[in-house]
Amino acid sequence: MKALTFRRYGKSTPPDYTDVPRPQIGPDEILVQVHAVGLNPIDNMIQKGTFKPVLKFELPATMGSDVAGVVAQVGGRVTRFKVGDAVFASVFDLGQGTLAEFVAVPERVAASKPANLDFVEAASIPMVGLTSWQAFKERAGLKAGQKVFIPAGSGGIGTFAIQLAKHLGVKVGTTTSTANIDLVKSLGADEVVDYKRQEFETVLRDYDMVLGTIRGDGIEKSLQILKSNSAIVSLIGPLDAAFARARNLNAVLRFVFSLMSWKIRRLAKKRGIRYSFLFVRPDGAQLTEIAGIIEAGQIRPVIDKVFPFDQAKEALAYLEAGRAKGKVVVRLV
Structure with a gap:
């Protein structure tokens, strides 16, 4: 599958698209077909090595932290989700990324996508x-x-x-x-x-x-x-x-x-x-509560710009420029 990865920390080696194996999920994980990825400033900071002493990645590493998509496979101990469910999550600080066609997500950090949001809107929320x-x-x-x-x-x-x-x-x-x-x-x-x-x-x-x-x-x-x-x-x-x-x-x-x-x-x-x-902690229970507030109409996503997957590098550069009004999202499906 295609993913946006970085092989080294620092500005001298920017991220690029590579072919990587589809993730193999564990018994407590779900495999999500990625529909959209919300970008966050820390995504660029990670690649530059800003948090290298405290965030551990196996290189090459896939970029991105937020995801919204559809469950393609469930592990043997998963009870909250089934194939075909629409979900959203943050995998920040879990040693993996989301700017890829598929991502393995621990069940505990995922939540059902708010029913009143599309995948782009949902991907803008987790972090x-x-x-x-x-x-x-x-x-x-x-x-x-x-x-x-x-x-x-x-x-x-x-x-x-x-x-x-x-x-x-x-x-x-x-x-x-x-x-x-x-x-x-x-x-x-x-x-x-x-x-x-x-x-x-x-x-x-x-x-x-x-x-x-x-x-x-x-x-x-x-x-x-x-x-x-x-x-x-x-x-x-x-x-x-x-x-x-x-x-x-x-x-x-x-x-x-x-x-x-x-x-x-x-x-x-x-x-x-x-x-x-504060370093944010992925938490599916909290995301579920947030989803309820969104479905009640109390919070609405604010999206500045949506980029296709083949322009994800441009999306990261746009975000880094610091002029976004609301969130920047990459759409895959």
């Missing part, structure tokens, strides 16, 4: 949905009436996170460009800062959580808008020692990550703010 869910509900414990700041509200994570926060009864502040103000307001944003005209830290106040999505000094600036006993949950780093311990990394990496996050943790602690780095 951004699970990331938002785990950040808001598990890490920060957001409650109705609280306030969350979600930078870059018109991006892939932002367009989903705004809607989930509103579903949870949380007030949302965000940043975006002038052209996208109406979009983020339509998704539910309560306070919108046009970053081309204002600095968010001079406008927003008394927030309970920041979802860190933008590189640069945005994380440190966000300390100014948070209450005491609030939380920063960063998706872009710096990595911290708690993350290293959770992954059973060696003492050297624990020390390195502790140094990397020392400044932001120190500044946060002075203000009574908790800082943590």
Whole structure:
């Protein structure tokens, strides 16, 4: 079967199409015929080697993390799915990729595709949905009436996170460009800062959580808008020692990550703010709950552009340019 793979980490060896064997599934796995793959910024970061110390792939490795498709085969211990079922999933951090004609998916990380979404729409959901869910509900414990700041509200994570926060009864502040103000307001944003005209830290106040999505000094600036006993949950780093311990990394990496996050943790602690780095966890039960919210009409996918499979490299480059409004998806079927 055809897959988009990379043979080495780094910019000097870009991904390319190769013929690879169709996956052999285990007793607790399903074989999914891939209909669509949602792309995420971390897909490019993995290929460049950004997370090489903590993410293990056997090279050559297939790119992509999110998938929507149809079950083609089930393992002997699978009970939730049968051949022909429409499913969606994230296989992030499981040592495999999804930009291929078929992918083996552990039953525990898969969920039935929302009935009101097509495969392209469903493929746009898993990573951004699970990331938002785990950040808001598990890490920060957001409650109705609280306030969350979600930078870059018109991006892939932002367009989903705004809607989930509103579903949870949380007030949302965000940043975006002038052209996208109406979009983020339509998704539910309560306070919108046009970053081309204002600095968010001079406008927003008394927030309970920041979802860190933008590189640069945005994380440190966000300390100014948070209450005491609030939380920063960063998706872009710096990595911290708690993350290293959770992954059973060696003492050297624990020390390195502790140094990397020392400044932001120190500044946060002075203000009574908790800082943590979040690596999303594939979870079929959570995806099932998210699917229910989508089917109830509380969240809608926002798709910027759809590329055919033979233009998947162009799709990754388009995503990396950072101008996507919503999600970028590759369609195979």
